[in-house]
Amino acid sequence: MQLAKVLGTVVSTQKDPSLTGCKLLLLQFIDESGELLPSYEVAADFVGAGTDEWVLVSRGSAARQSERSDGRALDALVVAIVDTVTVNNSSLYKKYQ
Amino acid sequence: MQLAKVLGTVVSTQKDPSLTGCKLLLLQFIDESGELLPSYEVAADFVGAGTDEWVLVSRGSAARQSERSDGRALDALVVAIVDTVTVNNSSLYKKYQ
Amino acid sequence: MQLAKVLGTVVSTQKDPSLTGCKLLLLQFIDESGELLPSYEVAADFVGAGTDEWVLVSRGSAARQSERSDGRALDALVVAIVDTVTVNNSSLYKKYQ
Amino acid sequence: MQLAKVLGTVVSTQKDPSLTGCKLLLLQFIDESGELLPSYEVAADFVGAGTDEWVLVSRGSAARQSERSDGRALDALVVAIVDTVTVNNSSLYKKYQ
Amino acid sequence: MQLAKVLGTVVSTQKDPSLTGCKLLLLQFIDESGELLPSYEVAADFVGAGTDEWVLVSRGSAARQSERSDGRALDALVVAIVDTVTVNNSSLYKKYQ
Known part of the structure; x- marks a missing residue:
């Protein structure tokens, strides 16, 4: 999975029925x-x-x-909203700083 | 999925039957x-x-x-024709400007 | 799918049975x-x-x-031999020029 | 598969049920x-x-x-913890040096 | 598939049972x-x-x-050991030179 930040939204009305x-x-x-x-x-x-939230994405x-x-x-697919990321035992990111 | 712009078409007669x-x-x-x-x-x-339309592509x-x-x-596969893309709550793209 | 040009061939005798x-x-x-x-x-x-033919490849x-x-x-897998590619309504490639 | 080094951890409480x-x-x-x-x-x-351990990752x-x-x-998915990596018959990595 | 050269080996004892x-x-x-x-x-x-052998890899x-x-x-997965590679009708590689 990859870490990502929510940037915005995409809206479509004319689409494959499976995306409804x-x-x-x-x-x-x-x-x-x-x-x-x-x-x-x-x-x-x-x-x-x-x-702006950090999320985990599965592709x-x-x-x-x-x-x-x-x-x-x-x-x-967004599979998780990230609470914390720890690198070498120190905090890289905390959702609630 | 990825955002893309329709550039043109590809035509083939000699192909795998499943592409008919x-x-x-x-x-x-x-x-x-x-x-x-x-x-x-x-x-x-x-x-x-x-x-020239903006679309969403699933691979x-x-x-x-x-x-x-x-x-x-x-x-x-093209799975949607994009109506709008919003980035940081401001409009990046609107199909009907 | 991707557009590609046929460059050559690869031959192998010692292989997974499914490639026979x-x-x-x-x-x-x-x-x-x-x-x-x-x-x-x-x-x-x-x-x-x-x-030298242009083909479509599915991966x-x-x-x-x-x-x-x-x-x-x-x-x-090669899934098609390309006849024509059109970009912005003008011809990029024609198999039979 | 790819070789990788364990850098840290990611924690999430709000996630897809399948990640529990x-x-x-x-x-x-x-x-x-x-x-x-x-x-x-x-x-x-x-x-x-x-x-810091070397692992093998399948994607x-x-x-x-x-x-x-x-x-x-x-x-x-981490599928293995690496013991040794040998390149051109000489040791590149040994978990227990 | 991709062409690759065998560089070495990776050994692991602590691994997913399916890799045994x-x-x-x-x-x-x-x-x-x-x-x-x-x-x-x-x-x-x-x-x-x-x-040092040339192989074909499926991913x-x-x-x-x-x-x-x-x-x-x-x-x-290594799916074949390559015997020959021909490019533009001339030999790029022959296992038995």
């Missing part, structure tokens, strides 16, 4: 030191992540292993 | 600020996207999760 | 302006592509969605 | 000469790897082929 | 002119490749399409 009812978030990836990377992903979100067929994403034409 | 009846679009990827990226994809399209096995792409030797 | 009877082509990828890219793929071919599990590639340890 | 009970490690990839690469992965770990659907990861929305 | 009995090779990728690329893969090998779910790799948490 999916909230789509625009995410920007973060590296292991917490810096934003120049690459992004559009992922479905059923966990309820908000703008590929993993994106359809959740009950609410099963069988949908999705290749990226 | 598939419209194939040449897409160029877009980054999170709306700039064209130097990479592209050829994707099947059953949603009906037109040249890998996700490309076969739609009724009309199931069982076809496809690894990329 | 597979013609393996060495392909070089092409970008959206028709230029050769510095990356390549070895793909199975049941469509019958010849050297990942899509490579096993064709009758003749089903169940084989393949992750890349 | 998963220990998530932050890993940094290593190249074939043992140097750290500027790319990382968050992977589930049921093998019990500790900080994609392979991450769900283990009994404890089956059916979870995971796309990366 | 797998020989793991460290491979370095080769480009279409036979030059070594700065990227590598650890792949399971049931074909019996030796150091992703393809790595589990062989009888001996089915159901294992593997995402890369």
Whole structure:
């Protein structure tokens, strides 16, 4: 999985029927030191992540292993809102600073 | 999923039988600020996207999760025509400006 | 899928039994302006592509969605010989110039 | 699979139900000469790897082929703790130097 | 599939049960002119490749399409030892020069 920050949203009305009812978030990836990377992903979100939150993203067929994403034409899914990231036993990120 | 712009079309008569009846679009990827990226994809399209439209592309096995792409030797599928993209609560793209 | 040009062939006698009877082509990828890219793929071919022809390549599990590639340890498959590529309504490539 | 070094941990309480009970490690990839690469992965770990240990990571659907990861929305899994890596018949890495 | 050269081996005792009995090779990728690329893969090998030999590697779910790799948490598999590579009708590589 990859760490990413919620950047915004993507809305579409004309789409594959399997995407009906999916909230789509625009995410920007973060590296292991917490810096934003120049690459992004559009992922479905059923966990309820908000703008600027750090999340974990699963891609590929993993994106359809959740009950609410099963069988949908999705290749990226927000699977968690990150509370903390620890690197070499020191804190890199804490959701509630 | 990735954001992309419809660039053109690819036509083939000599092909795997599973691709029969598939419209194939040449897409160029877009980054999170709306700039064209130097990479592209050829994707099947059953949603009906037109040249210059912004679309969402699913890749890998996700490309076969739609009724009309199931069982076809496809690894990329247009899954939505984008209406709006919002970044940090301000509009990056609106289909109907 | 990706556009590629047939560069050559790869032959192997000592291989996984599932690859028996597979013609393996060495392909070089092409970008959206028709230029050769510095990356390549070895793909199975049941469509019958010849050297220098432009083809479409499916990768990942899509490579096993064709009758003749089903169940084989393949992750890349030639799925079409390209007739034409149109970009912004003008012709980028025509097999029969 | 890829070689990586255990860098730290990622903790989340608000997540997809399928991730319940998963220990998530932050890993940094290593190249074939043992140097750290500027790319990382968050992977589930049921093998019990500790900080600084070298591990093997499987990604994609392979991450769900283990009994404890089956059916979870995971796309990366620690599948082994590395004892030794040999390159051109000489030792690159030994866990117990 | 990708062309690669056998660089060495990776040994692990503490691992996912599904990897028991797998020989793991460290491979370095080769480009279409036979030059070594700065990227590598650890792949399971049931074909019996030796150091310095050129091999073909399948990645992703393809790595589990062989009888001996089915159901294992593997995402890369040596599927062939290369005899010859021909580019533009001239020989790039011959195992038995």
